[in-house]
Amino acid sequence: MMELKQIEKSFSAGEVSEQVLKGVTLTIESGKLTALTGVSGSGKSTLLSIAAGLQSTTSGSVLFDGRDLTSLDQEELRALRAGSFGFVFQSSHLVPFLTAAEQLELMLKTSGRKLSKKAAAAEISRVLTRVGMEHRRNAYPDTMSGGEKQRIAIARALIHQPKIVFADEPTASLDSKRSHDIMKLLKDITTDTGTAVLMVTHDEEMLGYADRVVEMRDGLIG
Structure with a gap:
């Protein structure tokens, strides 16, 4: 699905340079939930951002569908993220001013996935049902609980049928029960659809849902 090869990333402030990633190699597989864990500052969120095409590398390559993300320009990256990533x-x-269904409709339009109005409505209903939120399709965010909002966020990430979903601390703002609900949903999605999930988490309790746990330490895979 995706292969990160010898990823290095440094940040500079004046004459001071800090190397956050020090040659990380990682393969992300279809239909698998891969969890990145480690203490704050270990480089896990930076690695996720690079894999998602949101940050550039200092060196190394990110291979996806036969293309190296590090060689793409910003417009090509934007199109790739919109069409293939969630x-x-x-x-x-x-x-805040869009209903649950309208959130998904907007994502469909920006992703470039071309559907008739009838087909789009059916797809929105299907995905809302998949995340257990069809009954809230006309609700606005300010009327939703934290768990409901995250379910809509997941539905929005899935509506254009991405190949990879990038999840950065998706349960950090939720209580234990809602956290487990969200993790079970993400896990079921990988199993049922073959979508890959790359997730960053500090919560060791959530690691049991992962097919693979990757611990990062000081910019390297431990």
């Missing part, structure tokens, strides 16, 4: 973050980042 994103779920600690905060749901829902548009």
Whole structure:
């Protein structure tokens, strides 16, 4: 699905340079949930951002579908992210003036996936049902619980049928029960659809849902 090869990343501030990633190699497999864990500052969120095409590398390559993300320009990266990647973050980042169904409709339009109005409506209903939120299709974010918002965020990440979902601390703002609900949903998605999930988490309790746990330490895989 995706292969990261010898990824290095340094940040500079004036004459001071800090190397955050020190030659990380990682393969992300279809239909698998891979969890990145480690203490703050270990480089896991930076690695996820690079894999998702949100940050550049200092050196190394990110291979996906026969293309090296490090060789693409910003417009090519934007199109790749919109069409092939899904994103779920600690905060749901829902548009406050759009209903649940409208959130997904907007994502369909920006992804470039071409569907008739009838087909789009059917797909939105299917995905909302998949995340257990069809009954809230006309609800606005300010009427939703934290867990409901994250379910809509996951639905939004899935509506254009991405090949990989990148999840950065998706349960950090939720209580234990809702965290387990969200993790079970992400795990079921990998099993049922073959979508890969790359997730960053500090919560050791959530690691049991992962097919592979990758511990990072000081910019390297431990």
